[in-house]
Amino acid sequence: MGQICPSTASPLCVGHRHLRHSLLSHGRSKAPTEFPDLSFLPPEMAISILSHLSATELCLAGCVNEYWQELADSELLWKGLCYSDWGNIDSFLPDGMVPIQSYKRLYLLMDDGSSLFNGDSVSGLEFLLNNGVVGPSDRHIGCFLHESRRLHADKVLRLLQDRRGVLDELVGLLDFHDVFLPDALRKFFTEVPAPKVRGDFLEHLLTKFSRRYFECNRDMGLPQDTTYVLCYSLIMLSVDLGSPHVKNKMTKREFIRNLRGAVQGTPGDYLVNLYDNIYLHGHVAKKSHYKVYNNADF
Structure with missing residues (x-):
């Protein structure tokens, strides 16, 4: 029979071959004892695997070696995490904001701000406003509350009691x-x-x-x-x-x-x-x- 993958095989095919070899090298009678090195895989496949990790897990993965760090810093991964935790971030970013240069930095700022918000809504919102990741208007803040999946109900309630304009904007977003x-x-x-x-x-x-x-x-x-x-x-x-x-x-x-x-x-x-x-x-x-x-x- 001919070769399954010719000598001019694509990186994806080579990656599959390395992964299969790594798994089979542990023997047929027992499960593999270690995870195959991502450097054996094409970057697209490695990033697809890392996309299943949380932000904390992604940071830990970046500590393995320089190549893993390069993969873990992928803007594609951090953009996905931003949208996963805070929904349509474009709806509450300040108007006229320059294009986002680093989704990882944005995620870390949003994460710090949300943690502060869950301790004290006033301090958390002030942090987000001062760092330019949430716009200053009631509409921006209403969109942030609507999109975010990381906020404590008690703190949201306290904010809405004090900011009735934000409440109006939030209710207007509901269909x-x-x-x-x-x-x-x-x-x-x-x-x-x-x-x-x-x-x-x-x-x-x-x-x-x-x-x-x-x-x-x-x-x-x-x-x-x-x-x-x-x-x-x-x-x-x-x-x-x-x-x-x-x-x-x-x-x-x-x-x-x-x-x-x-x-x-x-x-x-x-x-x-x-x-x-x-x-x-x-x-x-x-x-x-x-x-x-x-x-x-x-």
Whole structure:
């Protein structure tokens, strides 16, 4: 038979041959005891392997030798990490910013800033602004909160309580088109952490949500004030059905009867579906340490 790879084989083919030889050299009866050297592989394949590492693991990989360090410093890898942890970074970078020269430097600044933010939102945001990785406007900050996957819900909540303009921008980024009301409310509290107790700020949030939900679903025939009442009722129902301290759970009949006078014109089937959704899928503001879900406790 002819050669599998001719003498003029591509680097990828040569890389496969080196990798196969490295694995077979350990014998057929036992697993390899060491990872094959990335220098045996084409750079494209080596970078593809390293793309599965976290930032910390990537930095450690760069300590192996000079070649691994060169691979670990690849802008392609650090750009991927930036977008993985902070989403569409272009949406919150300062306007008119010069093209990014080093994604690794950007990642490290964002990482330091996010860690500071999770300790104190004011200090963390100030660090990000001073280092020019988040723009100064409410729109930039709202986009940063919307895109980031690394922020603690408590700290996001504190910032939004103090910066109502940022809250407006963040809510404006949410799309609830054709989303069932309880699911839209869950999505809202994923982005905008709910306060731990009922009060003025919760009412403010529900007002913002109701307005945005109406803007996204004008053809639904659900007025903004009706949406507000339904949202508050869904929160109360979530607590009632989910709390182990409530022995006598609200029935579907009671839920519908309580709402009929307050939301006249809303079809009974719609109210039935609202109740069923909470019964089957649980609280509209689930607890979580990070912003990705929520930390509400009504």
